[in-house]
Amino acid sequence: MSESTAPLGETLDSILARLAKLESAAGIKSGTPAPAASSSSSASSSSSSSHPAVAAYDKYIEEKLAPFVAACDDLGDRTKVLGEAVSEAWRAQGAFLAVAVKSKKPSDQAALGPYFKPYQAAMAKVNPGRDDWEFHEKTIKESFGMLQWIMMPSKPKDYIVDMIGACDFWSNKIRIKFKKTEPKQIACKFGGSKKPLGPPVFQFQDQGMKWIVENQTADSNPNGVLTVEVSDPKHQVYIFKCENATIDIKGKCKAVVVDSCTKTNVLCDSCISAVELVNGKRMKVQVRGVCPSIAIDKTDGCLTYLSAETATITTFVTSKSSEMNVSWPDANGDYKEKAIPEQFQHKLDPESGSISSDISDLYSH
Structure with a gap:
């Protein structure tokens, strides 16, 4: 034992x-x-x-x-x-x-x-x-x-x-x-019949000033790409339950939320608040302009591409996620890639009652 x-x-x-x-x-x-x-x-x-x-x-x-x-x-x-x-x-x-x-x-x-x-x-x-x-x-x-x-x-x-x-x-x-x-x-065969997606949805809601993108696939749009034209930086984009789709967001927006999507590519220009991914699998996100924060929650497999402009300012907030990587261009324009840590070592100080946290040795290379 x-x-x-x-x-x-x-x-x-x-x-x-x-x-x-x-x-x-x-x-x-x-x-x-x-x-x-x-x-x-x-x-x-x-x-x-x-x-x-x-x-x-x-x-x-x-x-x-x-x-x-x-x-x-x-x-x-x-x-x-x-x-x-x-x-x-x-x-x-x-x-x-x-x-x-x-x-x-x-x-x-x-x-x-x-x-x-x-x-x-x-x-x-x-x-x-x-x-x-x-x-x-x-x-x-x-x-x-x-x-x-x-x-x-x-x-x-x-x-x-x-x-x-x-x-x-x-x-x-x-x-x-x-x-x-x-x-x-790490493949899962981890079973049962797969529930079909509902009908694709793409609409703008005046209440909340939000673009709704749901149930999109590679076959639901010409060339497999759905383009969202954002005309007001107060607009938000909510992407839900898409599979094998590519969502291209043109123009500056307030925020982007990607919820329960699988194998979906999300591209955006600039985002004032944050790009949030939750309950996703095998996702790709590209920021062409500037985005101050990217939040990844309950997502397995996420590759984020940052522009040179935003690479120095973007922060990542992650929880309950795995296989996260970030890619950015160096001074020569060549892209580098690094894993985002998902394991940490925590140490208790009994006298002060504080806990210190360090990145696991797995990420020392």
Whole structure:
């Protein structure tokens, strides 16, 4: 067991030890088998028609788990084991939910101990080494901590979100290491039918002085380019749910917001306030004039091209995003490119109560 999961293992061992004492006091035969992962399908299916929580989990497993396991299989034997371990643990979680929706809350949380045995068995299959698969194995090892939410008496969602952050630390290293050399390492097959876009929208709203650009694609405009002619610098441009589209904004505008777009190119002249990207994937933004701020939030894959005029003044505000890069021209007109840091090292000063932050060593080159 790795150092990062050792406390979890100790906690589980303590819980199981207390459970054994309770079983003994209650006259329950020691060694009563714990709920098995293989029983999850039948238990879940018997309840899915009557309880929305189980039905929702069944849908989640169908849409997310199978593609993840398939991606693990594609990468080789080492990651195949990881996929199998995750499948066993998450299906065991389904067995727990199927029982939980029919049961009252136990007076002692130690009664939940047997439901951890399948997780422990699955977690024991993941033993991170120091080689090319170290980050993958540590990502999965950390992920098992999420399943401990059943021991959280309150706010289990907040706990799971925190554990996702721990997984992201290692998964981000995978993205940085392999995004250029082996793209399939970060490819998602991460499933389900794709919802079609609605009808394309391109209109100006007097209220709010805003251009609305929605559901645009490479085929919805001549030559695949939609041009927005801004005649007043008070105008804003809101771009929503476009795919494989190119949006060219001519003239100075107040602000540009790009929301939930995929593989979309956004070009603009000058922007008085900021260009904001949120919930995007594989985006490209080019500023031909001046833009004081570019905000990137919940976006995976963003390349920003800055003009020589704005390169010295533009600031970036980023959160919950990955694979961000910025490109700018040097004195000779040749473009340079640099990754925008997405990992940081934080250090607490207990005496002052302050926290100092530095860029991760991954960006030292």
